Amino acid sequence: MAGKLYIIGDLSDREATKALADKINAQGPFDTIIHNAGIYQGDGKRxxxxxxxxxxxxxxxxxxxxxxxYLSSGLHSNGQAKLEQLAGDCKGIGYGDTKLHILLLTKALAKRYPSIKVNAVNPGWVPTKMGGAGAPDDLQKGYETQLWLATHPDATASGQYYFHQHPQAYNQAADDEQLQDEFLKVCERVTGVKIREQ
Structure with missing residues (x-):
């Protein structure tokens, strides 16, 4: 299809994810990247x-x-960082924990990259393949915030957690700068890749 590009990668495979990054770089640079992919069920490792x-x-x-x-979730509010498990076999890590990780990543990057607008979004419980046909939230509102953050000139804040284009209350553990730094260190140690300086 003219004007459209599809790059496919298996995010459950670390080497495939690294290869996907190379493919993305071959097509960029981009104005915005939305980290939307995720799974709701599975063992802690996956x-x-x-x-x-x-x-x-x-x-x-x-x-x-x-x-x-970055796409987080309202379920992050009951999540825990569980860095010891994250650095090990990931046993006991649940969906809400991983969505707290996303908010920790968002907050850490907003601090590290002051010239980049870095934000997290709770899209709501919307009727998608993951959310199911009976999900109560509006599908359009589920993507409008990402679109607004990606394109609107008034979307100038960074380090925020949004729901329906408004900052939303969130798990205050995400504001712990020591926890943010420890989270990045665990990710670096596990993956062998360090977050770059801007």
Whole structure:
């Protein structure tokens, strides 16, 4: 299809994710990158690979755009960082934990990259393949915030957690700068890849 590009990668496979980063770099640079891929169910290892380590790796390896957007979830509010498990076999890590990881990543990057707009979004429980046909939230509102953050000139904040284009209350553990730094160190140690300086 003219004007459209599809690059496919397996985010549950670390080497495939690194190869995907190379393919993305061959097509960039981009104005915005939205880290949207994720899984809801699976064992802790698979959840961590797809929902935590893959966005970390892609952020570390893909050329940085002016805007970065990460999909979190309202379920992050009951999540825990569980860094010891994340550094080990990931046993006991759940979906909410990985979505707290995304918010930790967002906050850490907003601090590290002051010239880049880095934000997280709760799209709501919307009727997608993951959310199911009976999900109560509006599908259009589920993507409008990402579109707004990606394109609108008024979307100038960074380090925020948004729901329906408004900053939303979130798990305050994400503001712990020591926890953010420890999270990045665990990701670096596990993946062998360091987040770059801007």
């Amino acid at each position: 959840l961590a690979e797809v929902n935590t380590f893959a966005p970390y790796l892609l952020t570390a390896l893909v050329k940085l755009p002016p805007r970065l957007i």
